[in-house]
Structures are given as structure tokens and as C-alpha cells.
Amino acid sequence: QLQFVESGGGLVQPGGSLRLSCVPSGESLNHADGVGWFRQAPGKEHEGVSCISVSDGSTYYADAVKGRFTISRDNANNTIYLQMNGLIPEDTGVYYCAGAVVLGAEIVGLNFGSWGQGTQVTVSS
Numbered sequence: 685q686l687q688f689v690e691s692g693g694g695l696v697q698p699g700g701s702l703r704l705s706c707v708p709s710g711e712s713l714n715h716a717d718g719v720g721w722f723r724q725a726p727g728k729e730h731e732g733v734s735c736i737s738v739s740d741g742s743t744y745y746a747d748a749v750k751g752r753f754t755i756s757r758d759n760a761n762n763t764i765y766l767q768m769n770g771l772i773p774e775d776t777g778v779y780y781c782a783g784a785v786v787l788g789a790e791i792v793g794l795n796f797g798s799w800g801q802g803t804q805v806t807v808s809s
Contacts, residue, residue: 685782685783685794686715687708687709687710687711688706688707688708688764688800689707689708689709690704690779690781690800690802691704691706691803693779693803693804694806695808696806697809698771698773698808699770699771701767701770702768702771702805703767703768704721704765704766704779704805705763705766706721706764706781707764708762713759713762713763716738717737717739717785718736718738718784719738719782720733720736720783720784720791720793721735721755721764721766721779721780722779722784722793722799723778723805724778724780725777730793730799731746731777732791732793733745733748734746734753735784735785735786736756736764748774749775754769755767764781768805771807773807773808776806776808777804777805778804779803780799780800780802781800782794
């Protein structure tokens with residue numbers, strides 16, 4: 685399975701924005717069908733946030749972020765982005781990328797529970 689390196693997190697005030705990036709480690713993005721962004725808040729399980737098809741760019745969003753987050757891909761630069769606007773404290777957590785599919789209303793990782801280092805997002809005043 686693909687491993688990813690995530691970046692772009694930080695501390696932001698409520699209402700602020702961040703853009704996260706993830707790049708597959710040593711592989712081409714084209715080796716994945718779909719890539720998802722996941723997050724883990726303190727004391728909680730990993731939660732699928734958004735997913736994008738590498739081939740046709742179709743996207744899916746969890747209800748919690750719909751209308752605020754935008755996932756995109758740059759196949760030429762081998763990068764997946766997550767533009768996060770209107771951030772709220774509930775968005776705080778470590779954000780990860782992984783190969784993913786959408787099953788029903790759920791974004792499911794194809795990483796067998798193996799996560800990279802992630803990037804920390806903290807939304808606080």
C-alpha cells in the first residue's frame with residue numbers, strides 16, 4: 685500500500701484557513717485509485733474527512749466538513765491537497781492521508797491501520 689507524507693498543519697484561530705498537502709513516499713500517485721484525508725482527534729478513532737479519485741478527480745466529503753473543505757489533486761506534482769476554510773475547534777486533530785474508497789457514506793482507508801506521521805491542526809483562539 686502507498687505511504688504518504690503529510691504537511692501544512694499549524695495553529696489557527698476559529699474561522700481561519702489552512703492548506704494541507706500529502707505526497708506518496710517513493711511512489712507515483714497514479715498507483716492509487718482513491719486517496720483520502722483522515723483525522724484523529726485526541727482520544728478518538730480515525731475519521732474519514734474527504735476522498736478523491738486520482739483518475740477522474742471525483743470527490744466525496746464527510747458531512748462535518750462539507751462546504752468548508754476542498755480536496756484536490758495535482759497529478760503532475762504527485763500531490764493531494766486539502767484546503768480547509770471556516771475552521772472550527774472541532775476540526776482539531778492530526779490529519780493523515782491514505783489510499784481510500786468510499787463505501788456507502790463512509791470513507792474507508794486501505795492502509796490496514798498503518799498511518800504516517802500526519803500533520804497537526806489546532807484550531808483555537
